[in-house]
Amino acid sequence: MSSEQPLRIAWIGFHLEGIPALEALLESGVRLVGVITLKEEALARRSAGADYASVVKRFGVPLHTVADINSPEAVELLRQMAPDVVFVIGWSQIVRPEALNTARIGMIGAHASLLPHNRGSAPINWAIIHGESLTGNSLIWLADSVDAGDLIDQQEFRITPYDTCQTLYERVAAANREMILRVTQRLLAGERPGRPQAHTDEPVLPRRRPGDGLVNWTAPSCAVYDFVRALTQPYPGAFSYLDGKRWQIWSCALLPGALGDPAAQAGQALGPVCSPVQAACGQLVQCGRGTALLLEVEGPDGELLRGSALADCRWEGKVWRNE
Numbered sequence: 096m097s098s099e100q101p102l103r104i105a106w107i108g109f110h111l112e113g114i115p116a117l118e119a120l121l122e123s124g125v126r127l128v129g130v131i132t133l134k135e136e137a138l139a140r141r142s143a144g145a146d147y148a149s150v151v152k153r154f155g156v157p158l159h160t161v162a163d164i165n166s167p168e169a170v171e172l173l174r175q176m177a178p179d180v181v182f183v184i185g186w187s188q189i190v191r192p193e194a195l196n197t198a199r200i201g202m203i204g205a206h207a208s209l210l211p212h213n214r215g216s217a218p219i220n221w222a223i224i225h226g227e228s229l230t231g232n233s234l235i236w237l238a239d240s241v242d243a244g245d246l247i248d249q250q251e252f253r254i255t256p257y258d259t260c261q262t263l264y265e266r267v268a269a270a271n272r273e274m275i276l277r278v279t280q281r282l283l284a285g286e287r288p289g290r291p292q293a294h295t296d297e298p299v300l301p302r303r304r305p306g307d308g309l310v311n312w313t314a315p316s317c318a319v320y321d322f323v324r325a326l327t328q329p330y331p332g333a334f335s336y337l338d339g340k341r342w343q344i345w346s347c348a349l350l351p352g353a354l355g356d357p358a359a360q361a362g363q364a365l366g367p368v369c370s371p372v373q374a375a376c377g378q379l380v381q382c383g384r385g386t387a388l389l390l391e392v393e394g395p396d397g398e399l400l401r402g403s404a405l406a407d408c409r410w411e412g413k414v415w416r417n418e
Contacts, residue, residue, distance in 0.1 A: 102282060105178040105198075107164060109133040110185025111145045111329070112207070112264050116271040117184070121154045125279060128176050131169070134160040141187060143264070143329040165191040173197035180282055183237060184271055190237055200287060202237040203278065204244070207267045209233060209251055211292045214242040215300030219263045223325035226317070228254050230263065232270035234278060236289050241299055245289030248274040256349070259324040305331040310344065312362030312415055316385030320349040323387075335362070335415040346391040348377070355386040362415035373402035378410055
């Protein structure tokens with residue numbers, strides 16, 4: 096691709112989901128005038144942040160860091176770049192009009208759902224929590240309203256019982272790569288693809304914070320299972336309290352609904368599950384209906400318990416509580 100290409104393209108992102116697409120775009124020969132990512136202190140407060148510096152260094156692309164994409168400094172930086180198109184991929188801050196208007200043609204973002212369904216924050220996490228079986232990824236023109244711009248492209252994929260937030264975001268990253276390469280070719284050809292989204296009265300998904308990961312043991316076991324896999328690494332994780340200590344619950348298994356002790360209360364540890372296969376060992380916990388098998392937990396001191404080490408814990412009869 097010629098270095099005399101007419102379009103000036105920039106990139107904004109910090110999340111892992113943007114790395115494959117950014118690498119593919121750079122490898123295709125497209126000239127990026129700059130990449131903007133989060134300052135180190137701001138990145139440390141985000142889940143699934145990625146090292147964009149090592150990527151752009153290989154291609155000699157200028158890298159800039161900001162704490163807020165809508166700050167006067169960031170807006171001035173964008174103006175100096177004078178981009179025609181900006182890809183905003185894996186960025187948690189809403190881009191306000193002053194920043195949006197620095198791109199001559201517009202800014203393009205990706206949202207990990209089949210818009211207009213699941214507009215708002217943490218769509219992959221919410222989709223798993225809500226027990227949905229289908230999701231996807233949407234490429235859109237950014238607009239003043241949240242996730243409401245014209246649709247450029249979409250890919251859908253199933254949510255299987257074996258998925259976690261991590262495996263689904265790997266599919267989102269792959270979809271970002273494919274869709275961004277497609278739209279870039281159309282942009283370079285002088286097109287501006289897009290169609291309005293269908294109207295929906297669905298509420299916008301609320302933000303999720305680390306404190307929202309408290310497990311509700313009175314829920315059915317399938318809901319507890321979905322909750323844990325929706326929030327596992329690289330996100331802060333589901334958690335609960337046992338013996339006054341806070342434990343992160345990174346992994347659990349869903350067992351047949353009929354299992355359990357009808358006399359046990361929700362959250363009660365029923366005892367160890369043992370096997371010569373270490374990955375199958377854990378602690379069985381009563382839910383509101385059915386049971387969940389804890390497979391990997393982390394204590395407040397950072398100690399990880401899994402396999403026989405977890406099964407050997409003397410927790411039988413103890414109750415996981417809200418605090």
